[in-house]
Amino acid sequence: xxxxxxxxxxxxxxxxxxxxxxxxxxxxxxxxxxxxxxxxxxxxxxxxxxxxxxxxx
Numbered sequence: 001x002x003x004x005x006x007x008x009x010x011x012x013x014x015x016x017x018x019x020x021x022x023x024x025x026x027x028x029x030x031x032x033x034x035x036x037x038x039x040x041x042x043x044x045x046x047x048x049x050x051x052x053x054x055x056x057x
Contacts, residue, residue, distance in 0.1 A: 006031070007044045014048035021045075 006028065013019045028037030 003032075003040065006040065010041065010044040011048045014045055015052060 010024055013021050013024055025041050028041050032040055
């Protein structure tokens with residue numbers, strides 16, 4: 001799984017809030033390493049949250 005695939009899955013998780021985010025964070029740590037996984041999750045979740053906020057406001 002590449003970075004783009006993970007970002008898409010993470011984006012879907014943020015948009016559809018019923019999907020729990022914990023497994024995605026753990027998977028990012030296992031797949032990409034601790035620091036890159038944290039950065040990838042945080043950046044993707046921030047961008048996704050801003051987009052959802054802008055779409056709903």
